[in-house]
Amino acid sequence: MDFVEVRVLAPRELADILVAELAEVGYDTFEDHDEGFCAYIGEGDFNPDAVAEVMARYSGIGTLDYSHRIITRQNWNAEWEKNFQPLIIADRVSVRAPFHPKPEPIEYDIVIMPRMSFGTGHHETTALMIENQLGVDHAGKRVLDMGCGTGILAIMAAQLGAREVLAVDVEPWTVENAADNAAENHCANIECRLGGVEVLAGEAPFDLILANINRNVLLEDMYAYAALLPTGAPILFSGFYQEDLALIEEEAKKHKLAFQSHLTKNNWVSAVFTKVA
Numbered sequence: 001m002d003f004v005e006v007r008v009l010a011p012r013e014l015a016d017i018l019v020a021e022l023a024e025v026g027y028d029t030f031e032d033h034d035e036g037f038c039a040y041i042g043e044g045d046f047n048p049d050a051v052a053e054v055m056a057r058y059s060g061i062g063t064l065d066y067s068h069r070i071i072t073r074q075n076w077n078a079e080w081e082k083n084f085q086p087l088i089i090a091d092r093v094s095v096r097a098p099f100h101p102k103p104e105p106i107e108y109d110i111v112i113m114p115r116m117s118f119g120t121g122h123h124e125t126t127a128l129m130i131e132n133q134l135g136v137d138h139a140g141k142r143v144l145d146m147g148c149g150t151g152i153l154a155i156m157a158a159q160l161g162a163r164e165v166l167a168v169d170v171e172p173w174t175v176e177n178a179a180d181n182a183a184e185n186h187c188a189n190i191e192c193r194l195g196g197v198e199v200l201a202g203e204a205p206f207d208l209i210l211a212n213i214n215r216n217v218l219l220e221d222m223y224a225y226a227a228l229l230p231t232g233a234p235i236l237f238s239g240f241y242q243e244d245l246a247l248i249e250e251e252a253k254k255h256k257l258a259f260q261s262h263l264t265k266n267n268w269v270s271a272v273f274t275k276v277a
């Protein structure tokens, strides 16, 4: 599959708003650059009118310009290999590509080939989810990673001692990539599955659920995640802004999910809830 890259030139404050708007029309991979950001979508899902509509809504605010180009899967791989920098999260987790040298002794070492999937740890939501995971007991647990992207959170869960992890995503290339990454990290206990909430039908309960997706999917599908959590079990959400936390909390209450805490960075949030009786 080929992809479309929409390159947006916009000031920082506007860029954050545009990322959220483009996420609503199907874009789920974003990369910052010096003058704005790039958003990526499968060529078949690219709709120039939808992008033009979003841009037109903000055209009066600051400098805003955009262009798009098609990149082949092969070129994409070359591009991310050129741009992907290793990073350390919370001083405890290294995230790097296979061709980066092993870091100095560090507790957790995650190797990722992001290809066209979201989840290299560079996005605030991924890093915040990992930070929250570090504070949650994973040992011997059965974990669900909904919206797995590269599988980075599933791999983190496995490294934190999870017994088994189900990693689910609606994008076929992402599921393929997550499976490759699970293998690269020697995580035989991660199962990668294509689909949305419907593929959870008939699943046994999970001891822990991770869901870094976006505000609307979380609001829509939270009932199904909550139904798979026993009393006392945690669920970690991300993919939404600080101003949407109240909305997420309100929906969570309906499904007996009690708010515990949240982390925030650049207005993005990762929040921890637990199932109550």
Ligand SMILES: C[S@@+](CC[C@H](N)C(=O)[O-])C[C@H]1O[C@@H](n2cnc3c(N)ncnc32)[C@H](O)[C@@H]1O
Pocket (backbone or CB within 6 Å): 028, 117, 118, 119, 120, 121, 125, 126, 129, 146, 147, 148, 149, 150, 151, 152, 153, 168, 169, 170, 171, 174, 195, 196, 197, 212, 213, 214, 217, 239
């Ligand atoms: C923000 S990315 C998170 C990726 C990774 N978990 C991370 O933390 O970096 C969201 C992912 O959710 C997937 N997604 C979107 N809608 C979904 C849905 N309804 N059910 C499951 N996954 C979904 C997207 O394809 C994307 O890979």
